[in-house]
Amino acid sequence: MNQLPPISDRDLRRATLCQLLHWLAAGRVHPEGLAEVYLEAIERLNPQLNAYVGLSAGLLREQARAAQHRRRDGVLGRLDGLPVAIKDNFDVAGWPTRAGLPGRAQPAQGDAHAVARLRASGAVLLGKTNMDEGALGASTDNPHTGPTHNPHRHGYTAGGSSGGAAAAVAAGMAVAAIGSDSLGSIRIPASYCGVYALKPTHGEISARGLVPAARRLDAVGLLARSANDLTVLLQVLAGYDADDARSRRRRVAFAPPDWEPGNLRCGLLPDLAAVGVEAAVIDVFEDALSRLPRELGERRQVDFSDWDFARTRRAGLFLMEAEMLSTFAADLDDAEHPASERFRRMLSYAATKSAADYAVADRVLDAATLKMRRLFAQIDVLVLPTTPQGAFPLGGAVPDSQADLTSFASLAGCPAVSIPMGTLPDGMPVGMQLVGARGSDLRLLELAEVCAATLDAEPVYPVEPRPLA
Numbered sequence: 001m002n003q004l005p006p007i008s009d010r011d012l013r014r015a016t017l018c019q020l021l022h023w024l025a026a027g028r029v030h031p032e033g034l035a036e037v038y039l040e041a042i043e044r045l046n047p048q049l050n051a052y053v054g055l056s057a058g059l060l061r062e063q064a065r066a067a068q069h070r071r072r073d074g075v076l077g078r079l080d081g082l083p084v085a086i087k088d089n090f091d092v093a094g095w096p097t098r099a100g101l102p103g104r105a106q107p108a109q110g111d112a113h114a115v116a117r118l119r120a121s122g123a124v125l126l127g128k129t130n131m132d133e134g135a136l137g138a139s140t141d142n143p144h145t146g147p148t149h150n151p152h153r154h155g156y157t158a159g160g161s162s163g164g165a166a167a168a169v170a171a172g173m174a175v176a177a178i179g180s181d182s183l184g185s186i187r188i189p190a191s192y193c194g195v196y197a198l199k200p201t202h203g204e205i206s207a208r209g210l211v212p213a214a215r216r217l218d219a220v221g222l223l224a225r226s227a228n229d230l231t232v233l234l235q236v237l238a239g240y241d242a243d244d245a246r247s248r249r250r251r252v253a254f255a256p257p258d259w260e261p262g263n264l265r266c267g268l269l270p271d272l273a274a275v276g277v278e279a280a281v282i283d284v285f286e287d288a289l290s291r292l293p294r295e296l297g298e299r300r301q302v303d304f305s306d307w308d309f310a311r312t313r314r315a316g317l318f319l320m321e322a323e324m325l326s327t328f329a330a331d332l333d334d335a336e337h338p339a340s341e342r343f344r345r346m347l348s349y350a351a352t353k354s355a356a357d358y359a360v361a362d363r364v365l366d367a368a369t370l371k372m373r374r375l376f377a378q379i380d381v382l383v384l385p386t387t388p389q390g391a392f393p394l395g396g397a398v399p400d401s402q403a404d405l406t407s408f409a410s411l412a413g414c415p416a417v418s419i420p421m422g423t424l425p426d427g428m429p430v431g432m433q434l435v436g437a438r439g440s441d442l443r444l445l446e447l448a449e450v451c452a453a454t455l456d457a458e459p460v461y462p463v464e465p466r467p468l469a
Helices: 009-014 017-026 031-049 057-073 113-120 163-170 187-193 227-237 279-290 309-327 329-333 341-351 355-378 407-412 441-455
Strands: 052-055 083-087 124-129 153-157 176-181 196-199 219-224 265-268 298-301 381-385 416-423 429-435
Touching: 009 031, 017 031, 017 227, 031 052, 031 057, 031 083, 031 124, 031 163, 052 163, 057 124, 083 113, 083 163, 113 124, 113 176, 113 227, 124 163, 163 176, 163 187, 163 219, 176 227, 187 196, 187 219, 187 416, 187 429, 196 227, 196 441, 219 227, 227 416, 227 441, 265 355, 279 381, 279 416, 279 429, 309 329, 309 341, 309 355, 309 407, 355 407, 407 429, 416 441, 429 441
Parallel strands: 083 124, 083 176, 265 298, 265 381
Antiparallel strands: 052 124, 176 219, 196 219, 196 416, 381 429, 416 429
16 A cells, blocks of 8 residues: 655645644644644744744643644544634733733633634644734734734735734644634735635624624634635634623524525625725726626625715724723723823824714614615625735835725624635735625635635745745
């Protein structure tokens, strides 16, 4: 019998979660060896990318050793032995939850719900990933922990606020990652870094143990190198949590993934330029649509003339800033470890507003829910670019519009998936976003996999930055 050749380190770091599960089950790779491959990649690449802000090689090896024993003994979790990264606004027992701020050195007493589910599934927790200060930003250019660089081009943003997590997945420094998404913080970096992302239906994954940005918007988001991987992660992490006020006790199952692509009703915005999408992104989007004639079924223009993307995004941002005044009160008072002037300025804006101002912004969420109901009575899926632009240089002007196209799903509580759709003229990736009605997560993921297979637009993983001169 011919023995299969060994799998190269690069192929292990390129592989999807599902492929690695197959190789682990077949005995072609073992958890300890896999952990060493990822640890070596982190030690080599993180000085350039700054994707991780917390890592313990000893704890990583200890987890991998335990996973190897479980595989030997035949008592397995769903993700046993797979290396997963955690954004630094989730509680991980024994680690500080810094949330991108300079203080917060106290170790967490327990795991966030999503982290506990990962542990129970046998996942190996790699470490904490970099993020915007307080998750209030979309570029992961943190004044305390430094910027995360895009693996495709050093000196360019990885997006945010989950930029460290997206860069780690794209560069083969994690098989997958969890982060948070309040207005697009998972999907924006996925678009800029060329990976896959899911913001689930609000409440599908418990947010307990996640430092809140705005609890009515916060969602646990997922990053991976394929849509199928996102499906596996969702199935592991979703479920009712009685200790999370916004967790949903499901009365019916997820809508099954049973769309017939030819009968799909796909909604498109009539004029992307009018809502601020750059011409280069429109060209890539239209090219991607032209290659999905059957997959997206019947195409209908949808009326968004009653929806001001920029204004409603700003309303969501105000809700975040107002709630953060309470969440980060101790951080704002910490003179020994001061927050940045930008962070203080953004929160001070909310401090000048009244309760009536907050109520006006809060009503935008109700308007989004009604808009969502009317929209998905006419169509099955809304398809649009994930971001109005591609990644941009760090240290320069930051576009205000980064979350304009992602905020609708957040305000309406809808699921949304971002997949790679192509490359801009400057060589940087950009994503396509699929938005569905609440509860249609599995259907969206199935459609995402079908579209991704046809587009074949993902970068060659792992995306490694060129060595600095």
